[in-house]
Amino acid sequence: MTGLLPKAGLQLVLFLLVAPLLSGIIKTLKARLQTRRGPDVFQSYRDIFKLFRKGMVIPETSSWIFSATPYIVFVTAALVGLMIPLITTDAPLSLFGGVLAVVYLLALGRFFLALGGLDTGSSFGGIGSSREMTISAIAEPAMMLAIFTVALAANSTNLSEMAKVAVSQSWKFLAPSQMLAFAALFIVLIAETGRLPVDNPATHLELTMIHEAMVLEYSGPYLALIEWGASIKQLVLMTLVVNTFFPFGLSLDWTARGLALGLVFYFVKILVLASLIVLVETTNAKLRLFRVPELLMVSFILGALALISTFLF
Amino acid sequence: MSTLPVGATFVLSLAAYSAGACASLASWRKPAMARYICCGAALAGAVMGGLASVFGILQGAPVRWSVPSGIPLFAYSFSYDALAGFFNLTLAILAIAVSIYSFGYLKEFEGRRNIGFFGFLFHLLLLSLTIVFTAANAFLFLIGWEVGSLAAYGLVTFYHEQRESRQAGLLYVIMAHADVGCLLLGFALLIQGSGSAEFASFHTAAAQLSSGRQSAAFLLFFLGFCIKAGVIPFHIWLPAAHPVAPSNISALLSGIVIKAGIYGMTRIFLDSLGGVPSWAGLLVLIVGVVSAVLGVLYALMEHDLKRLLAYHSIENIGIILIGLGAALVFRVAGHPQLAAVALIAAMFHTLNHAIFKCLLFLGAGSVLHSTGTRNMEKLGGLIRPMPVTAFCFLIGAVAISGLPPLNGFVSEWLTYQSLLAGFGATGGLTRILFPLAGSMLALMGALAAACFVKAFAITFLALPRSAESRTCHEAPRSMLVGMGSLAMACLVLGLGVTWFLPVFNALTEQLLGQRVGTNLISGHGLVLSAGTPHGGTVSTAVIGIGLVILLIPTVLLVSIGARRFARRRGPTWDCGLPGLSEDNExxxxxxxxxxxxxxxxxxxxxxxxxxxxxxxxxxxxxxxxxxxIEPTFEKRLYLPLKDLVLWFSIRMRAIQAGSIHAYLAYIFVTLVLLLLFGVRP
Known part of the structure; x- marks a missing residue:
């Protein structure tokens, strides 16, 4: 328990700072791949800073749920950030919530975000909430199967334990079960973070949008909290994927040298995963909404195969 | 430990319910008095029952009484052990909240409905449940069971002038008797083996039964209890009967009456039947998964608020069965420690579901009370006129969706952990089944969240969709106190689960010989660990504290940022049309x-x-x-069954000639046959 606060503080600051940067990097990479110049990587910081200093318009029809939602979305995402191993295997709050708590805390944020969308009384919010809850419901079983495959291999649902086991067998990701689970989780990652081909983060067209529709009525600091929270959630899920499947460089303790090395490795891994996402986003068109369940079904089957292959090999 | 007055408090609670039943009926001409007697006596009985259960759980050792009746096989035997104590505790919590709620709720019945008769049935229901949870004699159990069913029938058809109520009541009473028939046959098999109807005698007798009879007994009991619990495909009465009853009764029906089925399964499968067949656990598990997934899928399609909640009862009973099935599998496989964790998951979810489902039904009752409609499409915006009801309903909605840090999350977490443990504890292909069941649990969790976003948001948020929801008012204070106490219980059982866990020590020791409960607590009494080989740890208390700690700087950040501009209220974006109305929602x-x-x-x-x-x-x-949407089970399963019964009845009409001579001949022939059967060597 000693040193819990500094550890938690350090990890929290890292998460809060890296999350917008990652969103910026993905935007820039995507623009370059589409032969555009695009915004520079620090644009997300400027957006958030600017939003925090702007005024807010709250819909007349809304209740306190609308105002409480941004806080809940942000706080749950930040708390989850303390539960997963970032640059060391020893996550500050790992003892107090394993992978199930992570998934369900993110679900708590989503629950309120959907309520906030419906609270405005506009159809856009309703469309977004309905689609978000639907897609997450279909994504959840696939996600759990992939997570269970890893948890069963590590003998624990505790993320620090999972990371320690992963570090001790770094090359295990070549095992068929791990590769299948990674493929399953990658599809879920795309769906959960609202990226193409499931949702288009760059559009405000009512026929295609999901996340943007829910937050249409938010402005000023509330919007900043939601956008920041969404980028933290994206970083959390990506970190979860890279550190459970490719645990190279994770420091086993909180020494300065280990941390520095861990940080370098972490950035490299995250950049590779981000490039992979950018590649998928650029080479795929958005799927029709009712095609998304098929994609997620593929993910579910991959997860089931991963599980069966744990059993076989 | 000195002996605590378990017996005295228990008898006082029975006496309060009995007196309440008689006094309510006697005062039916004076509605206001009947209302006070009905709710007051129920409150007194529930408090006494609650004390008895707390004493019983603290005492640990079972307390037994038996009064011979003079009738063969029948005795007034009661046994107050850990399992009885746990279910009585659940009953008492709900009964206390519902009787407080009813002070306000029954007021509108005054001068319109017979509160005396209502009180009579209400007390009868509570009395019979108390007897069911403590009976130690098969016939006493069945009498309690049957009286409970009949009282529930009376309450379901309380609005008997409505056709819907009468039909639902008829369906309920038919299913209830199919269920009691199965139980009667099951008990007959056991009584035949042991020669006694005492539960204590079944244990050894069941072990000596042939495997065929053991399986038959298991299936009969399973069928009977499944019908009571509303497990798919025997569920059709549940979404019909629960919504039409008065809302305080719906809360009890979904909260505790269907849990009698769970109690029966736990009592018979883990206690009375020494060993169940090895496939039994898997059957319970699979039935649980199917029931839970289909239950939530049907719930999603409902826009009648109370029917939606009723379908969620089917889902949650499924989740309880998953835990119970896992416990049975582990016990047969020789892992009593894992079985104990799975049993705790099932029992804790029983209590949690009882609390939040009761809360949600009471919330729906307040909405119905003040708007007069259960149709969500006619509601909306109720969070402004009914802020407290809305807040309580929100707590219930978050809890039932299994979201942290409330109680639903904890029991679902424990269920996940037992399912993951099942992968290591079993062999062959069945081990794949456990993680798959886990992924289905994830699916139903997410679907339940979607459903409660809908239920809460459409009912309470945005603009009112009808005149009734525009002019409604907050519920009376006693109703709010009833709901508030249950909302509080959701918070306390969620954040303070580690304080509650020792309750399961005696329960697991009694049923599985493993004292599990306190040993799942670690980390300065804050952390709950699964105690299983594939387990993990979680702490809802730290999650709760963490959320609050992180909230403080966030609020500061926003208030500093927003300092420069006042926050404005403006119209929602209406795409340039002249203003949004409820039609756009x-x-x-x-x-x-x-x-x-x-x-x-x-x-x-x-x-x-x-x-x-x-x-x-x-x-x-x-x-x-x-x-x-197509009511698949009604159309594909029950309609052909009904046709078959009618076809058979028409054929039977041939011997019902209406002639007294023919009937006398039947009686004579039956008598001769019975005598022949009786004197058979």
Missing amino acids: YTATAFSKPLRMIFSALYQPRREIQAVFDVSPYFPKEIRFESE
Whole structure:
């Protein structure tokens, strides 16, 4: 328990700072791949800073749920950030919530975000909430199967334990079960973070949008909290994927040298995963909404195969 | 430990319920007095029952009484052990909240309905449940069971002038008797083996039964208890009967009456039947998964608030069965420690579901009380006139969706952990089944969250959709206290689960010989660990504290940022049209449309759209929209069954000639046959 606060503080600051940067990097990479110049990587910081200093318009029809939602979305995402191993295997709050708590805390944020969308009384919010809850419901079983495959291999649902086991067998990701689970989780990652081909983060067209529709009525600091929270959630899920499947460089303790090395490795891994996402986003068109369940079904089957292959090999 | 007055408090609680039943009936001419007697006596009985259960749980050792009746096989035997104590505790918590709630709720019955008769049935229901949970004699158990069913029938048909109520009541009473028939046969098998109807005698007798009879007994009991608990495919009475009853009764029906089925399974499978067949646990598990997934899928399609809640009862009973099935599997496989964790998951979810489902039904009752409608499409915006009800309903909605840090999360977490443990504890292909069941649990969790976003948002948020929801008012204070106490219980059992866990020590020791409960607590009494080989740890208390700690700087950040501009209220974006109205809002039907399309193979949705045009087809004057989903089980299973019964009855009419001579001949022939059967060597 000693040193819990500094550890938690350090990890929290890292998460809060890296999350917008990652969103910026993905935007820039995507623009370059589409032969555009695009915004520079620090644009997300400027957006958030600017939003925090702007005024807010709250819909007349809304209740306190609308105002409480941004806080809940942000706080749950930040708390989850303390539960997963970032640059060391020893996550500050790992003892107090394993992978199930992570998934369900993110679900708590989503629950309120959907309520906030419906609270405005506009159809856009309703469309977004309905689609978000639907897609997450279909994504959840696939996600759990992939997570269970890893948890069963590590003998624990505790993320620090999972990371320690992963570090001790770094090359295990070549095992068929791990590769299948990674493929399953990658599809879920795309769906959960609202990226193409499931949702288009760059559009405000009512026929295609999901996340943007829910937050249409938010402005000023509330919007900043939601956008920041969404980028933290994206970083959390990506970190979860890279550190459970490719645990190279994770420091086993909180020494300065280990941390520095861990940080370098972490950035490299995250950049590779981000490039992979950018590649998928650029080479795929958005799927029709009712095609998304098929994609997620593929993910579910991959997860089931991963599980069966744990059993076989 | 000195002996605590378990017996005295228990008898006082029975006496309070009995006296309440008689006194309510006697004062039926004075509605106000009947109301006070009904609620007051129920409150007294529930408090006494609660004390008895707390004493019983603290005492640990079972307390038994038996009064011989003079009738063969029948005795007034009671046994107050850990399992009885736990279910009585659940009953007492709900009964206390519901009786406080009823002080206000029954007021509108005054002068319109017979409160005396209502009170009589209400007390009878509570009395019979107390007897069911403590009976140690098969016949006493069955009498309690049957009286409970009849009292519930009376309450379901309380609005008997409505056709819907009468039909639901008829369906309920038919299913209740199918269920009691199965139990009677099951007990007959056991009594035949042991020669006694005492539960204590079954243990050794069941072990000596042939495996065929053991399986038959298991299946009969399982069928009977499944019907009571509303497990799919025996569920059809539940979404019909629970919504039509008065709301305080719906809360009890979904909260505790169906849990009698769970109690029966736990009592018979883990206690009385020494060993169940090895496939039994898997059967319970699979039935649980199917029931839970289908239950939540049907719930999503409902826009009647109370029917939606009723379908969620089916889902949650399924989740309880998953835990119970895992416990049975582990016990047969020789892992009593894991079985104990799975049993705790099932029992804790029983208590949690009882609390939040009762809370949600009471919330729905307040909405119905003040708006007069259960149809969500006519509600909306109730969070402004009814802030407290809305807040309580929100707590219930978060809890039932299994979201941290409330109680539903904890029991689902424990269920996940037992399922993961099942992968290591079993062999062969069955081990794959456990993580798959886990992924289905994830699916139902997410679908339940979607459903409660719909239920809460369409009912309480945005703009009112009808005149009734515009002019409604907050519920009376006693109703709010009833709901508030249950909302508090959701918080306390969620954040303070580690304080509550020792309750399971005696329960697991009694049923599985493993004292599990306190040893799952670690980390300064804050952390709950699964105690299983594939387990993990969680702490809802730290999650709760963490959320609050992180909230403080966030609020500061926003208030510093927003300092420069006042926050303005403005209209919602209306796409340039002249203002939004309730017609622009998303509806419950629209919200569930994507899921209706994705699962169309199950729902077989049918829809009809008729538009009336004036000039151009782009500007319809009127649109009539009709949509319905196919009630698969009613149509494919029960309709053919009903036809078969009717066909058989028509054939039987041939011997019902109506002639007294024929009937006398039947009686004579039956008598001769019985005598022959009786004197058979």
